Amino acid sequence: MPMPDVSSHSVAQLVSLTGRRAVVTGGAQGLGKAIAARLAEAGADVLIGDRNADLATTAATDLDERYPGRVIGAFLDVTDTGTVNAVADRAVDELGGLDIWVNNAGIFPAVPLLELTDETWDQVFAVNTRGTLVGAREAARRMTAAGHGGVIVNIVSTAGFRGVGPGLAAYVGSKHAVRGLTRNLALELAPHGIRVLGVAPTFVPTEGNMALVAAAFPDGADPADLLPQMTNSLIGRVAVPDDIARVVLFCASDLSAFMTGSTLLADAGETL
Structure with missing residues (x-):
């Protein structure tokens, strides 16, 4: 499925997400809510998924009242494939489809290496890496079934480019993995018209x-x-959350229509 040529579109058309349906994981507050807000402002219908279902519903109600796109909240634990499937299905059933999936949920416990347990390592990778894989896979299944392609945006981190500091071995490892996963997902999903991009924020x-x-x-x-x-x-x-949300909006919109596989640094030059 070739990516469309959008060079004849106006800037307003390129940035508009009207008619598109998005899911943002870990979207109840912080970066996730800022991302959901920009997508909704651009016209998308958005499902906010979060482990705190009440906070997700509150955030969705707030954004739904402020922006043209419809916004709903739902419980989502990215380590539980069943709830990822349920959220993806709800987006299709209640929003009418799925065009954008933002893998934002993540954790970064700081534990010195000599105190790092297997359980903590596994938990970080379950959320940050496997959660990204499962979200991308289930989004891609629904986008492919609908036959219209889509965009997957993975929130990586500057930790996907370098070492950060003591105590963050699991986090740095998981985010390097997400950056690599982004590249291979882009390669594998391109024939289905699905673009995959990463955004790597500094600490916000x-x-x-x-x-x-x-x-x-x-x-x-x-x-x-x-x-x-x-x-x-x-x-x-x-940085403030909206600094990162604007980059995600760029990735999700047709402004980046000729891009896939890249991870964009949103780091104020931190990794130079």
Whole structure:
């Protein structure tokens, strides 16, 4: 299935997602909610999936009231293939199809290597890597069955390009795996008209991220005071969730119609 030539389209047409249906995993807050917001603003109907079903529903209600696209919330545990299937089916049944899938759900417990258990390693890979694989696979099955192609966007991380720091062996390993998975999924799914792209953010001080930072420094340090140590921004400020959401919107839209397999760094030059 050849990718369409959209060079005659206006900028408004290229960025518009009107008529498209999207799923965002881990979408109840932070990066996920910001991504869902931009997709909905561009006209997509969006299903927010999250382990916190109540928070997913609250986020969906908020976005549904603000943007033209329909937004619904659902329980989703990306380590449970059954719930991934249920969310994919709900998108097809209630939104009318599936055109965009954003694998955003992820965890990054900080555990020194000598204290890292097999169980923690397996948990990180179950969420970050296998969860991405299962989400992409189930999205691709439905996109292929519908015969219209689609876009899969994997949230990678700058940790998919380099070592980050002590205690993050599992996270860095899982994100290197997601970056490689993105490339091979793009190769395998291209004949079906499905593009696969990665977005690699630097650290973004979301609610969940800051809670993890606070837990890693239990000596009473203010997590906000640690931000300059955790980022190497060349543009004079720390990232906000919408900085990443705009890159995801680019990937999901026809602005990137001739791209697949790449992982775009959204890192303010951190990895230079």
